[in-house]
Amino acid sequence: MNTKKGAEDRVTRHASPVTHKEGAKRWRVAKGYLYLLEDTCKGCGFCHTFCPKGVLAQAEHFNAKGYHPPEVVDADACVMCRFCEAVCPEFAIWLEEKEESHD
Amino acid sequence: MNGDEAIAEGAIAAGCTFFAAYPITPQSELAERMARRLPQVGGVFIQMEDELGAMAAVVGAAWGGAKAMTATSGPGFSLMVENIGLAVMTETPCVVANVQRGAPSTGLPTLVGQGDMMQARWGSHGHYEIIALSPWSPQEAFDLTVKAFALSERFRTPVLLMTDEVVGHMYERVEIPEEVPVAPRKKPKVAPEEFLPFEPDEDLVPPMACAGEGYRIHVTGLTHDEHGYPVMDAEAHDRLVRRLCEKILRFRDEFTWWEEVMTEDAEVLVISYGISARVALGGVELARKKGIKAGLLRLITIWPFPDEVLRKLSEQVRGTVVVEINLGQIYREVERATGGRVPMRGVFHAGGRIHTPEEVLAGIEEVLKCRS
Amino acid sequence: MPVVKAKPKPKPEVVPGVRHPSEKYLRTDRLPHIWCSGCGLGIALSSFLYALEELEIDPDSVAVVSGIGCAGRFAGYVRLDSYHTTHGRAIPFATGLKLAKPDLKVVVFSGDGDLFAIGGNHFIHAARRNIDITVLCVNNFNYGMTGGQVGPTTPVGGRTTTTPYGNFEHPFNLVYLAASAGATYVARWTTLHARRLKESIKEALQHPGFNFIEIISPCPTNFGRRNRLGDALDEMRYYAEKAVIRHGADPAEAEVIVGKEFIVGKFVDIRKPTYLELYHKKVEELFGP
Numbered sequence: 001m002n003t004k005k006g007a008e009d010r011v012t013r014h015a016s017p018v019t020h021k022e023g024a025k026r027w028r029v030a031k032g033y034l035y036l037l038e039d040t041c042k043g044c045g046f047c048h049t050f051c052p053k054g055v056l057a058q059a060e061h062f063n064a065k066g067y068h069p070p071e072v073v074d075a076d077a078c079v080m081c082r083f084c085e086a087v088c089p090e091f092a093i094w095l096e097e098k099e100e101s102h103d
Numbered sequence: 104m105n106g107d108e109a110i111a112e113g114a115i116a117a118g119c120t121f122f123a124a125y126p127i128t129p130q131s132e133l134a135e136r137m138a139r140r141l142p143q144v145g146g147v148f149i150q151m152e153d154e155l156g157a158m159a160a161v162v163g164a165a166w167g168g169a170k171a172m173t174a175t176s177g178p179g180f181s182l183m184v185e186n187i188g189l190a191v192m193t194e195t196p197c198v199v200a201n202v203q204r205g206a207p208s209t210g211l212p213t214l215v216g217q218g219d220m221m222q223a224r225w226g227s228h229g230h231y232e233i234i235a236l237s238p239w240s241p242q243e244a245f246d247l248t249v250k251a252f253a254l255s256e257r258f259r260t261p262v263l264l265m266t267d268e269v270v271g272h273m274y275e276r277v278e279i280p281e282e283v284p285v286a287p288r289k290k291p292k293v294a295p296e297e298f299l300p301f302e303p304d305e306d307l308v309p310p311m312a313c314a315g316e317g318y319r320i321h322v323t324g325l326t327h328d329e330h331g332y333p334v335m336d337a338e339a340h341d342r343l344v345r346r347l348c349e350k351i352l353r354f355r356d357e358f359t360w361w362e363e364v365m366t367e368d369a370e371v372l373v374i375s376y377g378i379s380a381r382v383a384l385g386g387v388e389l390a391r392k393k394g395i396k397a398g399l400l401r402l403i404t405i406w407p408f409p410d411e412v413l414r415k416l417s418e419q420v421r422g423t424v425v426v427e428i429n430l431g432q433i434y435r436e437v438e439r440a441t442g443g444r445v446p447m448r449g450v451f452h453a454g455g456r457i458h459t460p461e462e463v464l465a466g467i468e469e470v471l472k473c474r475s
Numbered sequence: 476m477p478v479v480k481a482k483p484k485p486k487p488e489v490v491p492g493v494r495h496p497s498e499k500y501l502r503t504d505r506l507p508h509i510w511c512s513g514c515g516l517g518i519a520l521s522s523f524l525y526a527l528e529e530l531e532i533d534p535d536s537v538a539v540v541s542g543i544g545c546a547g548r549f550a551g552y553v554r555l556d557s558y559h560t561t562h563g564r565a566i567p568f569a570t571g572l573k574l575a576k577p578d579l580k581v582v583v584f585s586g587d588g589d590l591f592a593i594g595g596n597h598f599i600h601a602a603r604r605n606i607d608i609t610v611l612c613v614n615n616f617n618y619g620m621t622g623g624q625v626g627p628t629t630p631v632g633g634r635t636t637t638t639p640y641g642n643f644e645h646p647f648n649l650v651y652l653a654a655s656a657g658a659t660y661v662a663r664w665t666t667l668h669a670r671r672l673k674e675s676i677k678e679a680l681q682h683p684g685f686n687f688i689e690i691i692s693p694c695p696t697n698f699g700r701r702n703r704l705g706d707a708l709d710e711m712r713y714y715a716e717k718a719v720i721r722h723g724a725d726p727a728e729a730e731v732i733v734g735k736e737f738i739v740g741k742f743v744d745i746r747k748p749t750y751l752e753l754y755h756k757k758v759e760e761l762f763g764p
Contacts, residue, residue: 024489024490025490026493045708046513046518046711071484072484073482086522089518091517091521142754147574152596152597156564156600159561159570160567160570162568164572166571167576189564314558315556319534320556332505
């Protein structure tokens with residue numbers, strides 16, 4: 001139970017490799033890209049509730065932690081206000097501005 | 104100058120640039136001198152709102168790269184033990200002087216005591232080791248303060264200067280050397296990417312990267328691993344606590360200091376420290392005049408307790424007498440270290456005055472009456 | 476309940492190896508953080524990191540000091556010189572750190588109990604002295620980490636594990652306390668006001684003096700749950716409804732009372748000599764430059 005191996009398991013299991021090895025979901029939105037680390041999300045609901053344009057909604061599926069992550073439902077509506085990025089407590093969602101021509 | 108002032112000068116000579124304290128009798132002269140001297144040497148003095156804050160500020164300043172110190176007496180020491188524990192756990196070099204007075208509680212603010220000796224050893228919660236030194240004169244107060252800073256850097260630990268109101272307030276000549284070595288802090292030898300802040304070297308002490316040096320380390324009072332990150336693990340905890348103890352215990356010969364007077368042929372060993380040792384010496388001299396072969400063992404390093412010294416000396420004598428201004432604290436350590444092999448007597452007083460040589464003599468004569 | 480939209484949902488692609496823009500300031504080997512779903516601490520953390528980024532502050536010149544509690548865990552997640560100290564003692568630790576190394580930007584991050592109960596004395600004196608540090612207090616109205624006990628900011632009537640019949644003690648008005656103790660920059664935001672919070676943090680980091688920002692946050696696991704505030708989303712909706720932005724308001728009138736509107740914004744932004752400025756001035760007067 002408290003063997004050294006147990007300790008290592010606990011440490012590595014606790015650390016999240018998601019930002020490096022696993023991929024992020026990425027949607028093309030009106031002014032660039034919206035990235036989501038789905039398995040990092042803890043389903044608080046802030047991003048899709050407070051998005052002023054209705055870009056996001058709660059997805060029906062569950063992520064690896066058992067939460068409903070958000071998903072983009074109206075990509076054209078995004079005005080790159082970045083509020084979802086600002087209000088996410090988990091560093092799970094962010095935006096990247098990109099011109100249309102560099103798609 | 105008096106002992107308090109000598110400690111302040113010792114600190115300045117040793118390179119102390121940060122002093123945070125809260126006023127308390129009989130430490131006041133120490134803090135006041137630091138308030139006057141530190142700005143002169145480019146250091147910072149701050150009088151904090153309480154001893155809790157003072158000790159916390161000292162630990163913070165040490166992480167800012169400074170040699171940091173505080174001073175107090177019993178009631179303040181009781182508040183400081185919390186963050187002495189933080190300093191122990193985070194391996195922060197710093198010096199804490201306790202100018203002991205009559206206790207417990209508010210006790211006798213202006214009069215001598217030596218009742219905090221066990222608290223110095225075990226004051227903070229948890230199991231740990233600490234280094235504590237006890238001067239018996241203003242000169243020694245100066246010298247030991249310089250040594251305290253060096254030891255705090257060498258072992259990355261708080262070092263306690265356990266003095267008392269009499270030494271603090273007595274005026275004697277203090278010689279300040281022209282050059283006093285300023286002990287260096289052990290710095291990392293590798294780049295930040297490779298540096299493990301709590302990975303010890305062979306001497307069981309890790310190098311210390313302070314704030315703003317580009318190492319961006321995490322320091323916590325929680326049990327932590329070599330990265331400095333908290334770990335909730337019994338094995339890691341045991342490993343860490345043992346290393347923290349071992350780093351001091353294994354190398355204790357570097358700083359276990361004591362003085363022997365007339366012990367070569369002694370039949371009774373009088374053991375004392377601090378101001379009591381001066382009186383004890385008087386008692387030993389009285390005994391010698393009466394033909395009793397008494398000798399004095401004056402402890403300078405109190406913690407870790409010099410078991411070996413006691414064991415060896417106790418084997419040559421018929422009895423030991425411990426003289427201290429409390430009702431038996433170092434007495435118990437002597438008893439433990441000597442295994443109760445020789446009869447012991449304590450010459451105790453709860454505080455408020457120092458002993459008289461006659462009281463010490465009485466103790467010597469009494470212990471001789473015991474059958475081994 | 477999922478929101479059903481008329482348009483077809485756009486399909487995302489999966490892109491490997493991407494990093495969140497704030498990652499360079501995070502100890503990613505320590506993530507995910509331990510804070511509950513909906514806890515505002517993650518927002519406070521990200522607002523702070525965005526502020527650092529936008530100000531282009533050299534990360535080696537910032538030190539973070541935190542106390543004990545959920546907010547105290549902040550120090551463990553930032554890839555900066557960070558110090559997780561004893562309960563209530565973050566501010567005096569930060570004081571020592573700043574005085575020993577004045578070019579550091581020292582930021583204290585802690586909670587309402589740590590800073591204002593056990594740490595209260597240190598708070599008012601550091602504010603009085605105008606020590607040049609920035610104190611970010613995440614206020615969730617109870618002691619969250621230890622299970623939800625009453626704290627110095629728990630509202631009257633609040634149910635906590637140590638006030639099972641409802642709290643009858645009057646809480647602190649933190650911005651009033653900070654302002655009257657001498658803080659020279661005082662602001663309050665909720666975690667809903669994430670962007671304005673970031674701007675405030677930027678202001679505070681550039682403002683010499685004792686800076687204080689109260690950050691009201693949901694605590695869905697303890698305070699929110701015991702007081703039937705709904706989940707974190709409901710608590711955030713409450714902020715949307717009741718928080719009124721009014722810069723320059725009198726902090727004395729900025730009490731947070733359950734059910735009533737409460738003021739957020741900047742209360743104090745003045746310039747007074749800092750502790751070190753006064754110290755150095757004095758030293759110069761006495762001993763020359």
